[in-house]
Amino acid sequence: MALPGKIPRARGRGYYYLWVGVFFVIVIGLISMLSYATQKIDYTWRWYRIPQYFVYHDQVEYVAEIDGEVERIDRKGETATVVVSGLGLTETYEMPAAGVQVDKGQRIYPGDILGIHGRWRVGILIQGLWLTLKVSAIAIVFGILIGLFAGLFRISDNPALKWSAVTYIELIRGSPLLVQIFIWYFVLGTLINSLLAKGGIVQVPPLWFGVAALATFTGAYVAEMVRAGIQSIHRGQTEASRSLGMNYFQSMRYVIVPQALRRIIPPLAGQFISLIKDSSLLGIIAIRELTKATREVVTTSLQPFELWFICALLYLVLTFSLSMLLQYVERRTLAQ
Amino acid sequence: MINVQNVYKTFYVPHKVQALVDITTNVAAGEVVVVIGPSGSGKSTLLRCLNQLETADSGHILIDGIDVMDPKTDINKVRAEVGMVFQSFNLFPHKSVIENITLAQMVVRKRSKAEADQKAMGLLDKVGITDKAAVYPDQLSGGQQQRVAIARALAMDPKIMLFDEPTSALDPEMIGEVLDVMKTLAREGMTMVCVTHEMGFAREVADQVIFMDEGAVVEVGTPEHFFTKPEHDRTKLFLSQIL
Ligand SMILES: Nc1ncnc2c1ncn2[C@@H]1O[C@H](COP(=O)(O)OP(=O)(O)OP(=O)(O)O)[C@@H](O)[C@H]1O
Numbered sequence: 174m175a176l177p178g179k180i181p182r183a184r185g186r187g188y189y190y191l192w193v194g195v196f197f198v199i200v201i202g203l204i205s206m207l208s209y210a211t212q213k214i215d216y217t218w219r220w221y222r223i224p225q226y227f228v229y230h231d232q233v234e235y236v237a238e239i240d241g242e243v244e245r246i247d248r249k250g251e252t253a254t255v256v257v258s259g260l261g262l263t264e265t266y267e268m269p270a271a272g273v274q275v276d277k278g279q280r281i282y283p284g285d286i287l288g289i290h291g292r293w294r295v296g297i298l299i300q301g302l303w304l305t306l307k308v309s310a311i312a313i314v315f316g317i318l319i320g321l322f323a324g325l326f327r328i329s330d331n332p333a334l335k336w337s338a339v340t341y342i343e344l345i346r347g348s349p350l351l352v353q354i355f356i357w358y359f360v361l362g363t364l365i366n367s368l369l370a371k372g373g374i375v376q377v378p379p380l381w382f383g384v385a386a387l388a389t390f391t392g393a394y395v396a397e398m399v400r401a402g403i404q405s406i407h408r409g410q411t412e413a414s415r416s417l418g419m420n421y422f423q424s425m426r427y428v429i430v431p432q433a434l435r436r437i438i439p440p441l442a443g444q445f446i447s448l449i450k451d452s453s454l455l456g457i458i459a460i461r462e463l464t465k466a467t468r469e470v471v472t473t474s475l476q477p478f479e480l481w482f483i484c485a486l487l488y489l490v491l492t493f494s495l496s497m498l499l500q501y502v503e504r505r506t507l508a509q
Numbered sequence: 510m511i512n513v514q515n516v517y518k519t520f521y522v523p524h525k526v527q528a529l530v531d532i533t534t535n536v537a538a539g540e541v542v543v544v545i546g547p548s549g550s551g552k553s554t555l556l557r558c559l560n561q562l563e564t565a566d567s568g569h570i571l572i573d574g575i576d577v578m579d580p581k582t583d584i585n586k587v588r589a590e591v592g593m594v595f596q597s598f599n600l601f602p603h604k605s606v607i608e609n610i611t612l613a614q615m616v617v618r619k620r621s622k623a624e625a626d627q628k629a630m631g632l633l634d635k636v637g638i639t640d641k642a643a644v645y646p647d648q649l650s651g652g653q654q655q656r657v658a659i660a661r662a663l664a665m666d667p668k669i670m671l672f673d674e675p676t677s678a679l680d681p682e683m684i685g686e687v688l689d690v691m692k693t694l695a696r697e698g699m700t701m702v703c704v705t706h707e708m709g710f711a712r713e714v715a716d717q718v719i720f721m722d723e724g725a726v727v728e729v730g731t732p733e734h735f736f737t738k739p740e741h742d743r744t745k746l747f748l749s750q751i752l
């Protein structure tokens with residue numbers, strides 16, 4: 174197969190393997206340079222410390238608060254109820270049956286351990302990853318909806334709709350996402366939450382302003398893609414659907430938009446991958462997504478090299494999975 | 510059934526073209542009219558003005574007594590009664606053959622899926638491609654696609670069918686199968702306006718032939734008239750080129 178702009182030339186196998194070899198030499202060279210440099214500054218790699226930020230084993234202790242003795246232990250399936258009484262007081266403690274450390278009638282002092290229960294908990298990096306995933310997923314869904322309508326308004330004949338869409342798209346595309354996040358959080362967020370407070374209604378947590386910033390930002394780009402996608406559908410499709418008696422909305426909904434959406438899946442995938450990466454900016458408004466979580470762990474663990482590599486890798490896992498998913502969707506829809 | 514009175518249409522973009530100049534013509538119910546004329550003579554524009562894919566500048570167009578140029582007319586209702594078949598088929602590529610035929614039935618005519626499916630299968634039988642109901646349009650030959658397009662238009666139970674050069678994008682061996690479907694329709698009494706240069710078709714089923722040139726109707730007559738004694742020099746010249 175000829176590459177664009179190239180005319181294939183007959184070359185031996187040796188040529189191919191030589192340059193594959195060169196590639197690996199470059200990669201290995203870069204890695205060893207990095208590790209040599211870190212040795213020079215006496216950085217100790219401690220990869221074994223990283224797993225605890227993914228999952229860790231946590232021990233919960235059930236501690237007696239009063240003086241007395243164990244009056245009885247009721248075991249009901251997995252859970253046990255330990256009743257302690259003395260000096261006219263009675264306390265009951267519930268804990269997993271397997272972890273009970275005391276016997277009936279045992280003398281108890283305040284601070285004694287009645288039972289221990291160990292369990293696995295997810296670490297801060299996984300929590301951050303989960304939050305990044307959640308924020309991105311919600312922003313993608315709303316971004317698609319906003320973008321779809323803004324894109325349709327953009328090509329509408331109605332000046333109110335058209336100009337609103339143009340203004341929205343140009344405003345969003347013309348300013349940095351970071352500034353938009355600040356506006357959502359410090360301006361709109363303050364306004365909304367102050368008004369809600371006056372009305373005595375619950376406050377909107379920062380997470381939602383972050384999601385709103387990402388969704389409106391993505392929506393503007395999606396709108397332009399939707400517009401281009403719709404305009405790329407042949408006029409004949411509109412004429413055929415309208416000549417069957419469909420009105421504008423029916424023709425859009427059943428004929429034009431489905432075809433346009435299929436066509437814009439590849440650029441949409443790129444936009445959504447950007448969105449996942451851009452969600453790292455939300456750390457600045459106190460949302461503990463993956464990047465902020467990593468920063469917090471770095472300050473406590475003092476293992477920045479490992480952690481930042483891991484952080485990048487986790488983003489790569491997210492973006493790569495999304496890219497695979499959308500490629501699958503694209504193949505599915507184009508296969509028909 | 511169709512009354513066209515003094516219709517004018519001028520395009521200004523990309524440059525000024527008088528596509529229709531004072532067109533007046535009538536088509537009675539059950540009549541088959543064939544429109545012929547050189548490229549750029551305004552045949553498509555006339556057809557597209559009938560169902561308002563194009564808006565004429567002035568004049569009147571009545572479809573079954575309804576003035577389609579009146580802004581108060583619900584044009585979607587009129588279009589549902591007027592089927593149109595295009596040169597480039599314009600099937601919906603994201604829908605299977607049967608979905609192409611059922612979509613507008615369900616959306617516009619509000620038929621149930623079962624009802625629409627039944628209608629679609631009947632029409633596929635009529636156009637002779639029942640075995641392709643589940644495939645997508647790009648897996649069909651041109652002739653098959655055009656027959657599906659005809660079935661799609663017929664599914665709305667139209668009173669009028671418009672054909673804009675339905676066979677000119679087809680390989681020669683597929684033209685016959687599409688014309689056969691059109692001839693059947695004509696014999697069943699469908700009111701049809703066909704832009705086509707298939708003179709065999711005109712001779713067999715047309716009641717009227719209209720020859721257009723430079724946006725105007727130059728000559729109108731029966732197929733016999735055109736084959737035996739065309740009056741105008743332009744008509745003679747054109748016929749000598751296509752026959
Ligand atoms: N949408 C349009 N915008 C500008 N000019 C147009 C448009 N549609 C048609 N025209 C012009 O109007 C004239 C008549 O066009 P029309 O398509 O009706 O001709 P036709 O008889 O159907 O020709 P053909 O046999 O090539 O299909 C042509 O000069 C064409 O260039």
Ligand SMILES: [Mg+2]
Pocket residue numbers: 552553554673674
């Ligand atoms: Mg034409």
